Amino acid sequence: MTDPVSWLVFDLGGVLVDVAPxxxxxxxxxxxxxxxxxxxxxxxxxxxxxxxxxxxxxxxxxxxxxxxxxxxxxxxxxxxxxxxxxxxxxxxMLLGVKPDTVDLLARLAARNRVACYSNTNATHWRYMARAFDFFRHFDQTFASQELGIAKPDARGFEHIARVLDTVPAGCLLIDDREINVRGARAAGWQALHFSDAATLANDLSALGVDFECRP
Incomplete structure (x- = not known):
């Protein structure tokens, strides 16, 4: 049986932000x-x-x-x-937001605790904070250049679960890189490989995650 999800943890690049190849x-x-x-x-x-x-x-x-x-x-x-x-x-390199995913994030944040964990750098982090408004939906934010650890290193997942005050299995990573999905699962997290917002919404519904319906 799947553990209940306490925290949804979003990657940024490739999930909420469109990135140049x-x-x-x-x-x-x-x-x-x-x-x-x-x-x-x-x-x-x-x-x-x-x-x-x-x-x-x-x-x-x-x-x-x-x-x-x-x-x-x-x-x-x-x-x-x-x-x-x-x-x-x-x-x-940062081309703009993915509107469908940002919309889904807003709907999820209305009913769930939501965080982000991004492999990023000081330039991108500063730029995203200035250019994009989706950070307002996060209860917690984690950036690799601030942690000193990047995905898929298990130490990053272990640290974040401690900060979020939950067991690893209560964290669900949403990431577009399969290597990070595997790393999260190896650290005891749940994880979904992101392809698009519609598929993510279906996957989350299958896990029993609630999100606010559109009016």
Missing amino acids: AEVTLATLARRSETTEATLAPLLRERFVETPYSPAERFQTGELDEASFHAELNAALARPLAFGELIAEVEA
Whole structure:
């Protein structure tokens, strides 16, 4: 029997926020820096499945701040990028909200405790907080660069369950990356692999999660 869900925990990129494909960002930065994609790709890897972590992964765990990430990336580029140029390209990865999912989030938040847990970085977190209003629906927010831990590391899931004052099985992760879904389940959480808002609504209903109906 499935445990009751105490907390719904949303990923952000790919779930609530539309994100440019990684290959598009890679091609843009390679062109701007006159550097081959083969050189740049390992520096921008964001999978957290092998060590040492890439500069982009260390940026997402808070080991590198914006200035340090900029300096480390520039050390490998054929043409160094200005700080503002790099930050603008990082911000440009975020294309806008997914309206159907944001609508579902609002309806869920009316009846449930809702949090987010995002593998993100200081630039994206600041940009999202400024540009998008869905944060008002969250009772708690967790960002990898503030925790110092990124999904699928079990320590992040264990920490969040403690902060939310619930057993791991009471947390339900909603994430578009299968590796994070598997990581959450390995840590004792429930988890759903996100594809679209309609499928998510059906999956949540099947689990007995209540949400406010549209008027």
